[in-house]
Structure formats: C-alpha cells, structure tokens
Amino acid sequence: MSETAVAGATLEAGSADAAASPRGVLEVNDVVVQFDTDGGRITAVDGVSMHLATGETLGLVGESGCGKSTLARAIMQLVPMQQGSVRLEDTDLGTLSRRELRRMRHRIQMVFQDPRGSLDPRMSVSSLIGEPLRVHGIGDRAGRARSVAEAMELVGLPEAVADRLPSELSGGQQQRVGIARSIVTAPAVLVCDEPVSALDVSIQAQIINVLDELRDELDLAMLFIAHDLSVVRHLSDRVAVMYLGQIVETGTASEVFTEPRHPYTQGLITSVPRADAESAARLQTARRLVLGELPSLLDPPSGCRYRTRCPYATDECAATEPPPEAVDHAGGLHWVRCHHWRGIAAGSAPQPSSNSQEQAP
Numbered sequence: 001m002s003e004t005a006v007a008g009a010t011l012e013a014g015s016a017d018a019a020a021s022p023r024g025v026l027e028v029n030d031v032v033v034q035f036d037t038d039g040g041r042i043t044a045v046d047g048v049s050m051h052l053a054t055g056e057t058l059g060l061v062g063e064s065g066c067g068k069s070t071l072a073r074a075i076m077q078l079v080p081m082q083q084g085s086v087r088l089e090d091t092d093l094g095t096l097s098r099r100e101l102r103r104m105r106h107r108i109q110m111v112f113q114d115p116r117g118s119l120d121p122r123m124s125v126s127s128l129i130g131e132p133l134r135v136h137g138i139g140d141r142a143g144r145a146r147s148v149a150e151a152m153e154l155v156g157l158p159e160a161v162a163d164r165l166p167s168e169l170s171g172g173q174q175q176r177v178g179i180a181r182s183i184v185t186a187p188a189v190l191v192c193d194e195p196v197s198a199l200d201v202s203i204q205a206q207i208i209n210v211l212d213e214l215r216d217e218l219d220l221a222m223l224f225i226a227h228d229l230s231v232v233r234h235l236s237d238r239v240a241v242m243y244l245g246q247i248v249e250t251g252t253a254s255e256v257f258t259e260p261r262h263p264y265t266q267g268l269i270t271s272v273p274r275a276d277a278e279s280a281a282r283l284q285t286a287r288r289l290v291l292g293e294l295p296s297l298l299d300p301p302s303g304c305r306y307r308t309r310c311p312y313a314t315d316e317c318a319a320t321e322p323p324p325e326a327v328d329h330a331g332g333l334h335w336v337r338c339h340h341w342r343g344i345a346a347g348s349a350p351q352p353s354s355n356s357q358e359q360a361p
C-alpha cells in the first residue's frame with residue numbers, strides 16, 4: 001500500500017519516532033497482571049517481556065487459559081498491570097493519561113477472535129471500517145472514503161459489500177472487515193488475538209495470508225496469538241511459547257520448530273497435526289497424553305510450573321524456578337526456561353524423581 005492512502009492524513013503521528021528508534025517498535029518489559037477471583041488472587045501474566053521490530057511477526061502460542069489474551073489486553077492498556085511497562089515507539093503507554101492514550105491508539109490496533117462480536121451489527125461495512133478514522137479525527141470525508149476503499153482492497157473485500165451489514169457477510173468476510181478496521185489508521189503494531197480460531201479451517205489459511213501480505217505491505221510489527229503451533233508456523237519470524245503466565249521458550253520460528261528445547265514446546269510440536277496424521281480424534285487423545293491437564297492458576301506448581309506434566313521433572317524442578325537460559329548457538333535469540341534442557345537435548349536427561357510431578361503443596 002502507498003503510505004498515504006490507508007493512512008489518509010495519518011502518518012504524522014509517531015512515524016518519525018519509530019524510524020529513529022534503534023529499539024523494537026514495541027517493547028514489553030516484565031509485565032505482571034493479576035486478577036482477584038472468587039477463589040483468590042491469580043497471576044495471569046507473570047513477568048513477560050518481549051519486543052517486536054517493524055515488519056516482524058512474533059507468534060505467541062499456548063493452551064487456552066495460559067494468559068495470552070490477558071497479555072494482549074495489557075499491551076493494549078485495556079487491563080491494569082501490577083508491574084512492568086509497554087513501550088510503543090518512544091512512548092511508555094503506562095505513563096499516558098486516558099486522553100493521551102486514546103490519541104496513541106491508532107498506532108497500535110487489535111484484531112479479535114470473534115469478528116461478529118467485535119462489529120456493530122447496525123453499521124455498514126464501510127462505516128465500520130471508517131469508524132476508527134472518525135474516532136481519531138483522521139483525514140477529511142473524502143480522504144476517509146479513499147482510505148476505507150483502499151483498506152477494503154488490501155484485505156480482499158469487494159466494493160459490492162461496502163453497504164452491507166455484518167450479518168450479510170460470511171465469517172471470513174467479517175474477519176476481513178475486522179482486519180480492515182484495524183489497519184485503516186496505519187498502525188505501527190497489530191495485535192491479533194486468535195484471529196482465525198473462530199473460522200472454518202478452509203477460511204483460516206486465507207485470513208493468515210491476508211495478514212501475512214499486510215505485514216509486508218504496511219511494514220507492520222505483528223503479535224499473532226494462537227493456541228495451535230501449526231497456525232503460527234507459516235506466519236511467524238519468531239515464536240514465543242507461553243505456559244501458565246510465563247514465556248518458557250522463544251526463538252526464531254525455524255529454531256523453535258526444528259530444535260525445540262523445552263519439554264512443553266516438544267509436546268506441542270508432537271501434537272501438531274500433519275498431512276499424514278491420523279484422525280483428529282486420535283490426535284486429541286495423543287495431545288492429552290502428551291500434555292495432560294493444565295494446573296490451576298490459583299495453586300500453581302512450585303519451582304518449574306510445567307513440572308506436574310513434565311516427563312523429566314526432578315526434585316530440583318520442584319524446588320527452584322528455572323531462569324531463562326540462552327541456547328548457545330543462537331546468539332541469544334533462542335532461550336528456554338528449563339533446568340535440564342541440555343541433558344534432554346543430548347539424550348542424557350536426569351532420572352525423573354518420583355514425587356516431582358505431584359501438585360504443589
């Protein structure tokens with residue numbers, strides 16, 4: 001896309017800063033998010049750090065309930081953080097007033113899982129896509145109309161649907177509207193929270209391709225969240241694997257997929273369906289066997305949080321939380337939180353202790 005068109009008069013804000021910044025366009029540092037629930041306080045996000053460069057996609061994977069959406073909402077400043085910071089371009093979002101934050105919002109946008117739920121059913125496609133421009137006061141009427149038309153073209157929506165209501169669209173088209181809404185303000189960062197999980201498998205690849213093309217054309221930094229590794233594989237430059245509120249492994253997509261070091265990542269990859277795989281039902285069973293049930297955040301295991309499901313867990317795993325360690329050959333990009341990753345990789349993992357997989361006291 002030409003920078004002017006979808007952006008309309010928009011690129012004034014932030015773009016010079018972004019170009020000047022030697023760091024990532026998005027820097028997430030040691031974020032903690034807690035909720036008070038009926039059962040007590042839970043830590044849904046527990047010290048997560050990550051960064052994103054312009055034009056880069058980070059895939060974030062982990063099972064349902066591990067804290068992915070909470071992290072996304074913390075990045076968007078939609079949920080309070082107990083600790084940590086989120087820096088967009090050169091601005092620490094946590095220091096902004098509500099008003100200042102609203103003004104920054106067009107630089108960081110979100111695509112939601114359920115397109116239908118995030119679209120006002122009474123608004124036409126073109127009004128929905130133009131709404132963020134109106135809200136942020138971007139461009140004049142003619143400029144906004146041009147930006148809407150260009151955003152529609154970018155996400156592959158035909159002109160003919162411009163006057164339709166969301167209920168008159170297919171699920172895939174609804175999600176294209178959701179994506180068009182989030183790119184029409186020319187954001188620097190797009191946070192996609194399971195954008196294909198609610199769609200038919202046949203449509204998922206189309207939407208992933210749309211996002212992939214947009215990332216290239218608009219030089220977006222993209223955080224792409226999924227509960228399934230196979231979904232992020234095609235799209236991601238780097239991958240982060242989340243377990244019970246923490247990142248347990250991160251690296252380039254090729255490293256994480258070809259040489260996963262954390263037993264959890266290894267389990268996730270084993271359970272990724274392949275073309276030659278057996279039926280979906282048998283894969284589900286295999287997945288449960290490999291992964292077991294997710295422990296409660298109300299009573300997380302001591303030491304390594306994965307120890308209650310890990311086939312290699314030892315007493316050390318129950319006693320001490322593993323710090324992130326760089327995997328030697330990868331120049332620091334690939335790191336893992338596991339006491340025994342070297343032994344596991346070398347085929348000489350320590351003998352599991354009999355009681356280390358028991359739930360925390």
Ligand SMILES: Nc1ncnc2c1ncn2[C@@H]1O[C@H](COP(=O)(O)OP(=O)(O)O)[C@@H](O)[C@H]1O
Pocket residue numbers: 035036037042044062063064065066067068069070071297
């Ligand atoms: N507003 C909230 N109040 C209380 N608990 C919440 C809230 N939002 C999320 N949680 C809890 O935080 C944990 C992480 O949830 P979530 O971030 O939605 O996970 P994911 O997106 O990975 O499925 C879950 O245990 C969930 O029940």
Ligand code: SF4
Pocket residue numbers: 262263264304305306307308310311312313314317322337338339340341
């Ligand atoms: S630290 Fe121990 S329990 Fe945790 S993943 Fe590594 S081997 Fe398994």
Ligand SMILES: [Mg+2]
Pocket residue numbers: 068069070193194
């Ligand atoms: Mg979620």
